[in-house]
Structures are given as C-alpha cells and as structure tokens.
Amino acid sequence: MHINVTSIKKHTDEILARFNTYDIWSINETNLKPHQLFSLQGFNIFRNDRQNKQGGGVLLAIRKSIKCFEILNATIETNEAVAVQIETSLGQLLIATVYIPPAGKIQQKLFDEIYQLNNNCLILGDLNAALEEKGSRKTNAKGVQLKQILEEGYLQCIDNNLTTYARNNYEEKIDWILATQPTILFIDEVETHAPLGCKEDHKPITFNLSMTADLKPKSPRLTFNFNLANWNLYRKKLNEYLNKIDLKQKLETKEHIDTYTIALTNCITLAMKEAMPLANGKIRNNNVSEVTKKLIEEKHKVYRKWRKTTNEIDKKHYYKIRELVSNSIRNDRIEKLTAIMSTLSAKKMQSAGVWNTVKKFHNKRTKQSYSGQLIYQNTTANNDQEKANVFARYFENEIFVSKPDETPFHNQVNTRAASIKRKMKMETSSRENKFSPITENEIKCILKQLPNSAPGPDAIHNRSLKNYTKLLVIHLAKIFNAIVGMGHIPQEWKKANIILLLKPKKEKKVPSSYRPISLLSCL
Template sequence: LQVIAIKMETPIKVTICNIYLPNNDWNTQDVDEILAQLPTPFLLMGDFNAHNPLWGSNKTDAKGLAMEKWLDRDDIVLLNDGSHTSFNTKSNFFDSIDIAIASSHLTLALKWSVEGDLHNSDHFPIIIELPFPNLVTRLPKRWITRKADWQKFHESLELPSTLDVKSFTDAIIRAGEVAIPKSSGKPYKYAVPWWNHEVEKVIKDKKTALNRFKRYPTTENLIVFKKARAFARKIVLESKRNSWNNFISTLTSDSDISTIWQKVKSVSGKKHFTASIHIRTETGEISNNPEIVAEEIAKQFELTSSSDNYNATFLESKFEQESILDFSTNQTLSYNLPFNLQELEFALNATKSGAPGHDSITNDMLKQLTSEMKVLLLNLFNDMWNKNTYPNEWKQAIIIPVLKPTKDPLLSSSYRPISLTCCMGKLFERMINNRLMWFLELKDIFIPAQAGFR
C-alpha cells in the first residue's frame, strides 16, 4: 500500500492521509491497520480502485462491496456525493474510484466537490474545503501600475492648497484612485511566461469539449474531446518551447543568476506561495492568529535590538557616536544649499519600482508627477532641509518578517525584519546621499583603499 499522512495543527488539529490501493488483491483489514495509526480527527482519501454506486461508480465489484460493509460504522463518514471522479481512457467512461472518508464529528464542517477539468490526467481534482476564514491569507490591496492610465493621472492631479506632507500625499492618492486600478486583496495566481491568448483559447475549447461529452457521452463528442485535448497539449508544448528559446537567446555572461532561476521555475510551473506564518508561543501553543504572530515576532525584534544586549564599553561608544553634532556655521557651503530640480530628477530616475510604505505612494507614481507637482515636492524637501525637520509620517515603517535560510519557521527568532518606508522619504534621502557622496569624492575624503559603500 502507498500511504502518506500529515498532521495539521492549526486552525484545527486534523490528520490528513492520502492512500493508493493498487488494482490487485487487498482487503479492508489493510485499511483498518492504517486507520488505527491515524490520530483523530482525520481525513482519509485516495484512489481505492473499488467500484460501488454508493460513491458514484457505474458498477459494483468485490472490493466495492467490501468497502461498503466496512463503511457501515459510526466513527467515519463517506464524503463523496456520487459525482464522477475519473475518466477511464480505455473504456472511455466516467467512473468513481476516488473515495474521501472523514471522522464523523468532522463531517459537517467539510465541503466535498469535484473540479470540472481533468488537467491532462485521468482523475478529476477533488476539493475538500474546511470553512475556516483565517486559512485564506488576505493580501494588502496594491496599485496595479502596469495598467495605469497616466494621462488621466496627470489630469487628476490637483495642486494641494498647503505645502505639507499630508496634503501632498492626499493629492497623489486622489489621482491614483481615479487612474490606477488596485488588486483585489485576494491571493493571486502567478502567470506563467508561456501563457498567451492562443493557449487560453485551446484550453477553453478542450474544457468545452469535455463538458459536452460529460453531458452527452456519444462517440462523436468523445472524438471531438480527444482531438481538442491533443491539440491543446501540442499548442501548450510549442508555447513553452518558444518561451524558453526566447529567454535563452537573451542570456549573456553577465546575466543575473537569480533572474535565470526565477525564469526556470516560472517556465516549469513552480510557484512561490506566501503562506501564513505559524509561531510557537511561550506556552508551546502553535498559532497563526495574525495578532499573536505579530506580537511574538515584535517581542523578538525588540529583544534583538535592545541595548541590554551590549556591555557598558560599547554603550558608551554608541552614545558618543550617536550624539547630535553642532553643524551650525556662518559659511555658505555647497552641500548646505537648497536642492535644485536637476537633483530631484536625477534621484527619481535612479529609483526602481518597489513596494510602497504605509502611505501607499509608489516610485512609479512619483516619476509620473507633473512638472508643477515636482516643483512643489522640491519645495517641500527644501523646506525640511532649511528647517532641519523630518516628518513623523516618514519615520514609520511596515515591518515584514522574512524567514532566515534553514531556520525553524515556528521560532520567532528565525525571522529577520525588512522595513518598508515611504518612497518620498527614501527619495529625499537619496538626494541627500547623492550630494554628500559627490562632496566626499570631490574632496578626496575617502581613502584610496576603500572600495565598498562609495
């Protein structure tokens, strides 16, 4: 027997077991031995190669009768509703040999269904849903800038009545709401690079032919379905091959290795899924409750960055290094002059598309500002520069916990933080850094041996 089982701890404790019973002699005692090893509650499902109308088969065999008698017990329930779960390519008939069984007290919470497409297999995918809303990860709604109507964005930008961060941010957000669509916030499917309109059409035609044959199982409809399936396989294979060849032709000795691997995974259909984080709390409980997870990771980050980790000598040096210096002077120094529009444009051109901070303003939106809005943004930066101020809004960050390689994902200490700060604040910092770097290079302040961070 081929059996694999996993134990899920959250949001409920349940054992999920998948089984394959080969099309030869076996008896229900084999299934009993497996059942005895499964902690309750459990889900037992798989290809039993047993036929019985009880779960939708077109006939009854000895294994089906044995399974029917075996199912007549109080502690388990059959989930199948009689829908066909497979298509026999030899006999060209739909059948049901895939069975799903659950602990009796778990049954009412489950929803069993069969997906309508074979996906180039002879078994339909079976979906068993557990109605727990926290199993679905809700993603923040993001601007879909690749679908933006930038002309409408320019027309919708209104100059703020006052020169402050909030008014300027609100003006950009209002224009974005008019001209840039947003994602739904639902988990999204990653598009494969070989997908195109032709592939979409032939797969749709294949599904249509299959559904027609399921409703009207005639020889003519079977032939149409098989032709549509074969043609779809041909087109998909050609599209994959062309996509791969086009990618190979762009590779050079300077190609980034991470980009190459990302392409390889996308062509092969491997996707990166962002699963909800599960953390073991101090009490030993495993939780994926967002508030509990955030609190546990936040406590770990606070502990890691606490000054209590340092000795007195280091703390004294740290205090000295971080003390505020007096930069006041009566001289007119070049690096203290107000910024100009050329510096703003240079910094903007150097920015890349990336995740925004809590204000939702992206670098793409800043690049698309009208000339009048760019002048206002420059005035806003210079006002901060001259008054030696920095807005509190730009000091806030969204902290993303990232799992360290090879570390235990259940431990809060296994995560490192990534901070998403506001793009306008990062743009201002880039302008300041560019000016200071220019001055340091001009005056040969860097030692010749320094290669990094310059």
C-alpha cells in the first residue's frame, strides 16, 4: 500500500482500520521530525525525516514477521528516500519509497543508486510527475524527467489511467509504482481508494505482489494469555507433576541442585501449557470502534460508486459519509481519553495501573525498533542472527571482561573482604547451625507480594507463582535452603533473555549505544 498522508500521526487510526491487512506500507509526507517517536503495532518502521524544515519525510512499514533490513536512507537534493531489502521466494527484493516535492527535480542518480544496490527492485512514491503516455491527463516537467529514467530501460511503470490525486474537480496521476523485470510481472489488482480524512487529496494505492516473503523464525519464547487461564486446572496439574519428584531426595551436590531445579521448572511450565493458551500474537486495532470500521467500509463503497457514475447525488452521499467517518474517529479518540482519565479517579490504584496510564501520555515510552544495519569492528550485520552475534561479541569483548585486580582500590577491597570472611567464619563456627532455614510461611508471604515482572528464559511468570499450591511451597523451601546451605546458584537461573534499549541521542548502528537489560528467571 502506498499513500501520501501529509501527516502520519493525524491519519494513523484510519490507516490502521482500512489497510491493516497489507504487509508493506509506503508513506510519503509523514511530517515527522527526527526527535519524534513513532510506532505502528505489528510493523517495523524505517524512516527518513526531513531535517530543519517543515513537512516531507518518507516511511516504510514492514510487517514484523517478514525478514528485512534497511539498505538505503538518503536525501539527494530534495529527493527523500528509504529502501528496505526483504527475502522472498524468488530471492532478495529491494522496496523503496521516494518523495519528490512539487518544487524539486527528479534526481536520476537516486534511482540509479537504488538499482545498483539491487537490480530486483520496487519503487513506490509521490513523484509529482505527470506523464500522459503512462496514464496521466497531461505531461509536466517532472513527467519529462520520469520519462528519461524509464527510457534508460531498467525500470518500468504500472501503465494504467488510475488517478492518484484529486482536488476541486481536478484529478491527476502523480503517484507511481515503478519496478524492474521480473518484479513488475508479479504486480496485479492495482486499485485506488477514497482519500483519507475529509479533504480531497492523494488516494491510497493498493496492489498485490505475488511473491512469498520469507518469514522470520518463530521466537522460542513462550507467551501465555493469562486472561484465559484456568487457574484451578493449573493448580491441579501442577500438583500432579510435582508428585513425581521425590521429596525425600537429598540435595548434597551442585549437580543435585541443578537437576532438581530443572525438574521443578518443567513441572511449572507443563502445568502452564495445559491450563492456559498461548498468546496468538494477533494485532488488534483497539483505537477504532466497530461503528467506525463499518462507516469506513461504507465510505469506500460509496466513493467507488460515485467515481463510476459521476452522479451529483452519489457525490453528496460520499461527502456525507466522509464527514461521518471523521466525526466517528474523533468520538473514538474522546471515548478512549475518557476511559484513560477514569482510571485516574479510582479509590485504590496499583502502581502498574498508574504507570500504564502515564505511558499513554509520555511519548518517550513509545516502543521503538531498529531494523537497519549494525556495525562493529568493521563487520556489518543485517539480519537478526548476524546482529545477535555482533552484540554477543561486543558484550564478551568489552562489557563482560574480567579485569585484573591490580589497582590499589582493588587491593583495599580484597583485604577488607578477607577480613570480613574471617570474622564471619569465626562467628558461624561457634554456632550449631550456620543459618536459620527458610520457612514455608516466609515463601508464601513473598509469593503473595510478587510484582508482575517479565519472565526469563524458562517462561515462568510471577502470576503462575502467585497461584501456588502447598506442594510447590514445600519444594521451593527445599531448593532454597539447599542453595543457601551450599552457596550454589542453579545454572538455569543464571541464564537470561537480554533486551537492548537504545540510549538517548545515540547512534543506532553502534552496539555501544544500547543498554542491556537481563530478564532472569522469576523463580
């Protein structure tokens, strides 16, 4: 799907409601500034924002399940472009979105550069070029420039007479679909749709690209839908699995502790799998009501009827529906804001609820993703596997490095630590027991107060631990006491899922710009 929106934030809700079934979006004139955060749920965002001036900007949104990486982000003269390479059943395909403002000139070197990066490419964009022989009403100066590019022979355009821009009874084809061979042969079902909002402007263009994109492998992480959990079944199954573990078994070695921990973890995860469904990962657009969705569908039908008949009655009907859609979207936003504000007036508020409300207003917490190149030690990483390896090398070489204890400060710390250990050893040797055992009541008290933290590699969530059984508490008391007594942390609990957060105002391509957050086992 391609559209010139003249402000992406203004039309996000309508675009999501109308075009969420499309996997790739090309958007021109986003009007985003480099410091502004923007995301679309379920999509990776690739942006080229206009610097130091109003308007402009281009954006590609690619469904997160598709393998892709940014290969070009450039502004040549006034030509703004961003290009992404995706994996398909027929090999690599470069998809670019290009915007050329009315006062600008088409820069052929931009199109040459795109073709040189990958001679199998698809270019979408508002070029402000009208070329009569390719379906426009007339030919303008940019149309002549576009013709010169087409005459080079490496690019072809979709040759139809569908107008892409309408205003005050004037219509023209100025948005284009350009592609190389054989990609252009796989494009069909090209359609234009009713403009966004209440004004006549650029029309969204949709088409089908008959290529199968390679999908990213599914994440090994398990995500459960706790809202549909059967907690009675969970506790029943948990006890069934825990009964298979021998409580009389003594934990006398580190290997015993590691084996016992794995068995305990498996019992909890198996019970979770049987008692609660996995999250399906489907993206829901909750910003738009069902009433609005139906009005948008009606708007599209009425628009197509008017364009066919050119009847004045149909035109008035379309204008009326268009106004209703705009009002309905506005009402949806008001209702959403009212619902958010009502959460602030509750008599008793949980901290999680407060922060969820704050995040809805605080732009800095908008989830951001980066799918461009990563560069480290003269190595460029494009796909997810390569990036994971680059980060692993970076952390191994520069972060998690054992440094020699040679400085005076280290010597001072070591001396003091040794003194404390000697003192503790003398005190504990005089006692019959080295420590007071952890009791079941203490464990119950802690389990009840657990926050809803994100799970680690074992996928055990604190909500599962809070729905404990008496048998689980007994097993936990046994393993915790063994850990404290032997001074050994199970190997499974030392594993973590690492999430990388971009530091403010840092270069996205450099590994050192990211702060690692480790998600350890909730156990």
